[in-house]
Amino acid sequence: MRKTNTKGNTPLHDAVIKGNKELAIFLVSKDPEVAYYNNKNGRSPLYLAVENGNKKEILDDLLKTEASFPIESEDGDALPKGKSPVHAAIEQRNRDMLEKIEKAKPDLLCLTDKELGNSLHYASSRGFQEGVQFLLQKFLNGAYKRNHEGNYPIHLACKNDSVDVVKEFLTITPFPKEFLNKKGQNILHVAAENGNGNVVRYILRQEKTLVEPLLNEMDEDGNTPLHLATNHGHSVAAFVLVRDKRVDSSIVNNENLTPYDIAEKQSKIAVEQYEKTDEMLAEYRKQFDSKNSTPADKNQMITLSILYFHARPKKFLYERFTSTQGKPPRKQETKSRIENLLVVAVLVAGVTFAGAIQMPQLRDKNNKSEHLHELNSTATASRDSTAFDSPTGSSLLDGYLCLDVWALNTSVVAAIILLWTNLNDVKFAPFALWFSSLMVGGSIYMMCLSFFFAVSIALGGSNYGVFAITIIVVGIAFFVAQTLLYIQWILPPSVNQIMEGLVSHYVYYISFFVLVYSWRWLTDKLPDLRRKK
Structure with missing residues (x-):
């Protein structure tokens, strides 16, 4: 009756696996203790009966045996330190089987597996709330035992992120400070x-x-x-x-x-x-x-x-102003920054130069009466003529040229300073790089502002009022943003740190809460969307 095959299965194991109820009843009647013997996978016939979903109610017949599970056996393969049928019921998340096992063999709730722990450990790690609720009523002592990792069942519930299971433990055991694992x-x-x-x-x-x-x-x-x-x-x-x-x-x-x-x-x-x-x-x-x-x-x-x-x-205010900004850039890094900034300065100079030589030509054409008909030949030229004829259009053109010339000169000066760094001491390079970056940034800022003037000139004679207003509003919004960014750029790093501590605190709050609550909303809605599909 207890002889095993290569898999460690007794005849009773095979009868349960095949669902042969009559043979299983016959075998267990001859040797009831075999129902608790484990095969090489640590599964007893009782465990297999639960795992198979109580096929043909074989579990009921096995539980009716009068023999209690053996504490020790001659071969040392008895169940008390192996997987319990209770573990199988928990894995199936079947409370009815748990109740059936408890009524027939309540001692089975106490069995402990080396890796899985007792039944409460396993139910907590699986997040099986109904099982934990039942086991706390029938096997409360299990809540006060550690597993091989030194954790109590409530620790495994916390580890598994099972809020409902933690709630069950705190209802029955209202003093969680007493539960300390082996790490304290x-x-x-x-x-x-x-x-x-x-x-x-x-x-x-x-x-x-x-x-x-x-x-x-x-x-x-x-x-x-x-x-x-x-x-x-x-x-x-x-x-x-x-x-x-x-x-x-x-x-x-x-x-x-x-x-x-x-x-x-x-x-x-x-x-x-x-x-x-x-x-x-x-x-x-x-x-x-x-x-x-x-x-x-x-x-x-x-x-x-x-x-x-x-x-x-x-930090005190004095510490903020006197705090260091880290290590200075290395020589190779400084050289790379100079080269990149020089490219940007030359590009800005080229763009502003092209803009500066075009707008005066248009105004000259506008002032000559022989070209008036030519400018009015197209709708675009007509709008340009109307814009140039008006005092407002003339002022916008003057502002555009002023900003464009300013941007051109600052970018050229920055480029000359950057070229100058190759002829001077290396110690001069960091200061030149900082000063040139301010000038290039200012030239970009002026170039964007001059573009806004150019757009205003182009829309001066337009009949599309809503479109013109939209362009102007968007331009003003970006102009304000550019102004704030440039102000922060030219301020000393210590002042930027103070501004960062005051302003970015709220920016971070807003962005963090938006992302977190958006993520929560999506996680709540995705299951509903899947069900609809």
Whole structure:
């Protein structure tokens, strides 16, 4: 009866697999304990009966055996340390089978698998809410046992991002601060470390007496939940935590690092990885794997930006003005910048020169009566003539020429300065590059403004009022944007840092919330759209 084949199956295993009910009943009547024996895959006949969906109600017959499961066996292949039929019912997400097994053999709920843990561990890891709810009523002791990784069932629910399952545990076990895994981490640590923002948000919304003992607690490494979320680049979890005023973002871990320090450190690692060649990157990843560390990626940059606005160390105004801007550019980098800026300066000079020699010719033609008929021969020429004849059109033309000449001269001066850097000391190059970039930027700014004047001249005699107004409004909007950008360009870097701290804070908030809530809306609507299809 207990003899096995190459797969480790007894005759009872094969009878259950084939769905032979009569043979299964006969075999289990001769040796009831065989129903609990595992094959090489760790599956007993009871497990296979559940896995097969209780085909022909074989499970009911196997559960009616009077024999209890063996604690030990001569061959050492008994079930107590293997997969339980309860695990199979959980995998099938079948509460009815769980109830059937509990009524017939309640001891089966206590069986533990080395990898899957007990039945509550497995149900929590699978996010099986109904199963967890039932097992908490019938097998509450399982909630207070750790698995081979040192986690309690509630930790696995947090790890799996199962808010409903976490809710079931907090209803039955209202003191989550007592559940610490082998690393000394509470449920908020686990949720933050795995980036499960929904669970983190749910925990933070609980009662004050439940939440406060979890917020700033440190694990064996001195890490708070915010430290762990930051270290693993989980931006949503870090955002939820750092936004909570009860979370202390200035706590240092055993390495004397705050969450913001960790974010800076991981972001630098991400930049270094990006700059490495493929061969060096492969070797670098091996080093990470040997240290059991998680390589930083683009999510680290998002996390750093979040902590930059909420958890960075406060600086005094004097420190902002005297802060350094990093290392000066290298010689080769400076040379490349000069060459690129020289190309832009020459292009701007060429475009403005072409514009400057065309507009006066049109005004000369307009002032000569013999060319009036020629200009009026087409609709476009007629609009140009009307625009030039009026005082407003003449003023617009003067403004255009003034701005165009200004842009031409500043770009030429910038080009001369950039050429001059090749004849002077290398130390002169950074200043020349900075000054020339201001002049080239100003010439581009003036060129765009002169274009706006030219468009106004072209639309001066147009009968399409709505179109003209639209062009002017759009031009004014872009002109204001260009003005703000250019002002920020010419300001010292220290002043830009202050403006960044004041303005970009709100810009970041708006963009972040728009993206997050758009993503949530899409995730809620996609299932509905699929159902309609």
